[in-house]
Amino acid sequence: MKNKADRLKRHQIRMAKLQSRKDERLELLSQVLSKTPNTKVGELSKKYGTLNIRRLTDILNNVAENSSWYKARVARKEAEAQARSAKVVRKHVKFRRRRKEDKGPKGQPRQVQALHGRRDKRDRKVQVDQE
Numbered sequence: 228m229k230n231k232a233d234r235l236k237r238h239q240i241r242m243a244k245l246q247s248r249k250d251e252r253l254e255l256l257s258q259v260l261s262k263t264p265n266t267k268v269g270e271l272s273k274k275y276g277t278l279n280i281r282r283l284t285d286i287l288n289n290v291a292e293n294s295s296w297y298k299a300r301v302a303r304k305e306a307e308a309q310a311r312s313a314k315v316v317r318k319h320v321k322f323r324r325r326r327k328e329d330k331g332p333k334g335q336p337r338q339v340q341a342l343h344g345r346r347d348k349r350d351r352k353v354q355v356d357q358e
Contacts, residue, residue, distance in 0.1 A: 248280065255283035262287065276300055 256278060260266060268278070275282055275291060285291040 252278070252280050252283065255280060255287065259283055259286050 256268070259271065260268070263271075271286075272278055275286065275297070282291065282296070285294050285297075291297050
C-alpha cells in the first residue's frame with residue numbers, strides 16, 4: 228500500500244509540473260502572437276519549428292534568428308532541398324548503353340568494332356551484315 232501511495236504522490240507532482248509548463252508556454256505564445264499581429268500559430272511553427280518555452284522566449288527577445296538552433300534548422304532545410312533537387316536531376320538523367328545490334332540512323336546496321344579491342348578485325352556479325 229505504501230508503494231501505491233508513493234507512486235500516486237510522484238504522479239501528482241509530475242502532472243503539476245507539466246500543467247505549470249503548459250500554462251507558461253501558452254502565456255508566452257499569447258505574448259508572441261500579440262507582439263506580431265496578423266501572424267498565426269501555424270506560420271510561427273512553420274518558421275521556427277516546435278514552439279517550446281526556450282524558442283518562444285528567443286522570439287520575444289528578438290534573438291531567434293541569431294540563435295544556434297535556428298541557424299541549424301535553416302541549414303538543415305537547405306541541405307534537404309539540395310538533396311531533393313539532386314535526386315530529381317539524377318532520376319531524369321538516363322544513360323543509354325549502345326550495343327552491337329543497334330541500328331544506325333536510317334535503319335542500317337552500324338559498324339561497330341569487336342569488344343576484344345582489335346582494330347584490324349571486326350566482329351563476325353557486323354562483317355556478315357556489311358556483305
